[in-house]
Amino acid sequence: MDVDLNELAGQFGSGFLTVDGVYRTTLEAGRVLGHTRAYPTPKSGFLFALKGEASFVFNGTAYHLSPGKVVHGGKNMELIVKVGTAAFEYCLINYTLHTRSNHRNDTDSHFLLDPGENLAITEKLDLLHRIKSTPGNFPEIQAKALFYTIFHDMLICARNRLNRESQLVIEQVVEYIHHHYMEPMTVKKLADMSGMGVKPFSYLFKKYIGMFPIDYLIQYRLKRAKNLLVSSNSSIADIAESIGYLDALYFSRLFKKHIGCSPTAFRTQMGNCPSDDQ
Helix, strand or coil: CCCCHHHHHHHHHHCEEEEEEEEEEEECCCCEEEECCCCCCCCEEEEEEEECCEEEEECCEEEEECCCCEEEECCCCCEEEEECCCCEEEEEEEEEEECCCCCCCHHHCCEEECCCCCHHHHHHHHHHHHHHCCCCHHHHHHHHHHHHHHHHHHHHHHHHHHHHHHHHHHHHHHHHHHHHCCCCCCHHHHHHHHCCCHHHHHHHHHHHHCCCHHHHHHHHHHHHHHHHHHHCCCCHHHHHHHCCCCCHHHHHHHHHHHHCCCHHHHHHCHHHCCCCCC
16 A cells, blocks of 8 residues: 555644554564454554565555565554565564544555665664663653654655655656657556556656656657758658657647747748757
């Protein structure tokens, strides 16, 4: 399940939280265990993978865990854990979060976060484990404060990794456009290539490139057309087709709208139209 990190931050920031338990555990290689429908997970929790690999299956949805990844499971879920070929070490934080009744609540969901391996987070998990093992009310306050520090660091690291990955995806789409601009192309096709919906893809494309994908495609095609108008004697119709427009009249209208004059006028009177260098 995908989760909105900003929404998740808002839920924990506005809710009332208690840290119910912090557990540092190592499972031997090949072990299989879990919670059945009759004995489901008793609490919501974040599980931080520290060493080894394991598969966690919440209500039929599998998540592969390795160091640097964090899985969240909600209360009252079926869970099957399958440990890989080496021992699996993790830190589990069970918690209860009370949110406003009219607000979305992801604490009952299962999802995966990927903040990456982070020594500072690991050290804070060790400290939280020690604090939570200390009796008294003051340690409870410390535990809650430290949980929020860990939670904040986890979200920031996960968001930064998502941003880097999404930027790489957009850069790959731009490279694809540069090599396939002459082919039929839609925003949906580009979004599907990226594994995203049209709206999030268009948002990210504009965020990193500065314009929406269809506008970038048009600008790139027209840039190629301007070069061909100057460097070749090809007809307007041939140039239009070579950059992906089968309708020469539509191409001419699009060219005039964006460049300021017709393709023919650009070819014969370049001084009256902006060039690539201007």
